[in-house]
Structure formats: structure tokens, C-alpha cells
Amino acid sequence: MNDTIIKVLYIDDEENNLLSFKAAFRRKYEVYTANSASEGRKILEHLSVHVIIADQKMPQTTGVQFFTEIAITHPDPIRILLTGYTDIQALGQAINDGYIYHYVTKPWNELELHNSMKNAYGAYKSRLDLKNKIAELEKTNDELNRFIYSISHELRAPLVSAMGIVNLVKMEGLFESSGEYWPLIETCSIKLDYYVQKTLQYYKNNKTDSEHVEIDFKTLIPDLIEVYSYSDKETYFYTDIKQEMPFYGDSFRIEVILGNLISNAIKYQKEDEQNKKVEIQVTISATEAEITISDNGMGILNEHLEKIFTQFFKIKTNHGSGLGLFIVKEALNKIDGKISVSSSSLDGTTFKITIPNVK
Numbered sequence: 001m002n003d004t005i006i007k008v009l010y011i012d013d014e015e016n017n018l019l020s021f022k023a024a025f026r027r028k029y030e031v032y033t034a035n036s037a038s039e040g041r042k043i044l045e046h047l048s049v050h051v052i053i054a055d056q057k058m059p060q061t062t063g064v065q066f067f068t069e070i071a072i073t074h075p076d077p078i079r080i081l082l083t084g085y086t087d088i089q090a091l092g093q094a095i096n097d098g099y100i101y102h103y104v105t106k107p108w109n110e111l112e113l114h115n116s117m118k119n120a121y122g123a124y125k126s127r128l129d130l131k132n133k134i135a136e137l138e139k140t141n142d143e144l145n146r147f148i149y150s151i152s153h154e155l156r157a158p159l160v161s162a163m164g165i166v167n168l169v170k171m172e173g174l175f176e177s178s179g180e181y182w183p184l185i186e187t188c189s190i191k192l193d194y195y196v197q198k199t200l201q202y203y204k205n206n207k208t209d210s211e212h213v214e215i216d217f218k219t220l221i222p223d224l225i226e227v228y229s230y231s232d233k234e235t236y237f238y239t240d241i242k243q244e245m246p247f248y249g250d251s252f253r254i255e256v257i258l259g260n261l262i263s264n265a266i267k268y269q270k271e272d273e274q275n276k277k278v279e280i281q282v283t284i285s286a287t288e289a290e291i292t293i294s295d296n297g298m299g300i301l302n303e304h305l306e307k308i309f310t311q312f313f314k315i316k317t318n319h320g321s322g323l324g325l326f327i328v329k330e331a332l333n334k335i336d337g338k339i340s341v342s343s344s345s346l347d348g349t350t351f352k353i354t355i356p357n358v359k
């Protein structure tokens with residue numbers, strides 16, 4: 001127990017029991033007593049204790065009821081129940097629900113009760129240590145995320161400059177003048193820019209609060225197609241957007257979701273396909289948006305379908321970061337959306353998503 005003074009609150013309606021407890025343990029513990037559940041609550045309002053012991057059979061409430069009531073308002077103290085009669089169902093339920101840590105039968109044995117309190121304090125320390133470690137991990141994780149965001153954001157400036165230089169070289173007709181060097185620089189720059197953007201999306205998805213605004217899919221879908229197909233002129237897009245009523249949702253996350261799915265539909269087309277196409281269907285109702293994005297690309301193996309939303313999961317033909325579909329799933333979770341996928345090597349891949357219409 002080290003040198004820490006363990007604070008124990010003992011609640012019992014029998015005065016003799018309170019006196020006996022204080023006499024037995026006042027030299028080992030810092031003891032507080034109460035002759036009713038209401039008196040115990042008053043003490044807890046002004047005092048932090050490590051262990052609470054309560055008699056099961058009290059006039060106005062039982063020990064289990066008392067522990068159940070304080071479980072939310074005072075979750076940290078470890079709770080021990082004293083019972084002079086057998087009530088297996090109540091005890092079992094209380095233990096299973098986490099309302100009590102241990103129970104001791106009455107009349108209590110001093111050594112048994114002492115060991116129970118000592119073990120209870122050990123459990124209290126373990127819980128406190130775990131809570132502190134979780135808080136430290138959350139702080140460290142937050143700092144790491146902010147560091148990654150900062151680094152990724154700073155990388156974009158020189159990266160955009162490098163890509164701008166490549167474009168100038170193209171405009172001056174010098175792109176092929178140095179063999180494969182300029183194309184290699186362009187490829188590496190595009191790939192690095194892709195990784196940076198996915199990292200920024202991941203960070204913003206975790207940190208950005210939902211903000212519901214009206215979304216016009218008849219404008220949003222063509223805009224996203226233009227953004228993600230700027231370097232691909234071979235894939236043809238078929239769109240069917242049925243929106244006759246307002247839709248309200250998280251515009252940032254919806255753009256992230258659709259942008260990643262449209263980007264993948266382009267990226268994983270078959271190289272020898274003569275008729276590369278992507279079909280996007282949107283149907284808006286008063287309750288939700290139903291969106292289907294289908295391609296006639298290379299498809300996904302059945303054994304990979306359950307893994308594609310896993311962070312950093314990549315297949316041999318995957319040239320991405322392994323973050324795109326993970327970010328899609330995380331973003332959908334944030335807005336209570338759902339996604340399903342079907343795929344074959346012959347027909348390509350179809351993603352179906354539903355997003356609640358939040359008014």
C-alpha cells in the first residue's frame with residue numbers, strides 16, 4: 001500500500017457496526033462513517049475516497065441500489081458490499097454490471113475485510129494508472145496528429161512549386177529533352193502529392209466537427225468529376241442525379257467520400273479497356289441520399305472485399321497509399337452513413353452508399 005493513506009467510507013445503519021469498524025481500522029486507514037445512504041452521499045460530495053463499503057440491508061435503500069445510483073456520479077471509488085444474507089441474483093447482477101468490486105459476508109472477519117480493502121485499493125490504483133495512461137496516449141496521439149498535419153501542410157508548398165516547374169518544362173517543349181528524368185520527377189511529385197492529400201484528409205476527418213449545410217448534388221458531382229479526371233481523358237462518366245428536394249449534410253466529409261471513390265474508379269481501370277466508364281447514380285429522398293458509383297475496371301478479389309476498408313491495406317495492383325477507402329469508411333462513420341461493395345474481374349466494382357438527410 002506504500003505510504004498513501006487509504007480513505008475508506010463505511011455506510012451502515014447499525015451504530016455498533018460503525019463503531020466496531022472505526023475501532024478496528026482507524027490505525028490502518030483514514031475512516032469515514034455514515035449511518036445512511038443519504039449521509040454517505042453528502043460525504044462523497046465533499047470528499048474523495050478510495051474505497052466505499054456499504055451494508056446491503058438498510059432501511060431506505062439497499063447497498064446494491066446505493067452503489068448503482070453513485071456509479072455515474074462517483075465512478076472512481078472501489079465498492080465493497082457487506083451482506084448478512086444470501087441474495088445471489090442481486091449480487092451476481094451487481095458484480096456483472098460493475099456496481100460492486102467484491103462482497104463480504106456479515107459478521108465480517110477483520111482479516112478478510114482488511115484484505116478486501118487492500119485489494120480494492122490496488123484495483124483503484126490500477127484504474128487510476130490506466131486512466132492516466134489513456135490520457136497521456138490521447139495527448140500524445142493528438143500531438144502526433146497535429147505534427148503530421150503540420151509537416152504535410154508544409155510539404156505542399158515546395159511540392160506545388162516542383163510540379164509547377166514540370167508544367168513549365170512541358171510548355172517549353174523540353175519534357176522529353178532529358179530522357180526519363182522529367183517524367184520520373186513528375187510521377188514522383190504526383191505520388192507524393194497524393195500521399196500528402198490523403199494524410200491531410202485523414203487528419204481533418206478526425207478533427208473537424210460536423211457542419212450540416214445544403215448540398216446540391218447536381219453541382220457537386222460534376223465539380224468532383226472535373227477535379228479528379230483532369231489528368232484522365234479516356235474515362236467517360238455517366239451521371240444520373242435525381243434531386244427534387246433539399247439535402248442537408250456534412251459537405252466536407254461527403255466530398256471526401258465521393259472524391260476518393262471517383263478517384264479509385266478512374267485509377268483502377270483496365271489498361272487495355274477500350275471503353276473505360278464510370279456510372280454515378282444519386283437519388284435524394286426526405287430521409288437519405290442513395291449513391292452508387294460503378295466502374296468497369298479490374299475489380300477486387302472476393303478474399304479482399306472484407307479488407308479493403310482496413311487502414312494501409314494494399315493489393316499488388318494498388319498504387320495508392322492504402323488510406324483512401326479507410327478514410328471513406330471513417331468519414332461515413334462520422335455522419336452515420338453506410339457503404340457496401342460488390343466486384344468482379346469481368347464487370348468491375350460497384351460501391352453503394354447511403355447518407356442520412358439531416359434537416
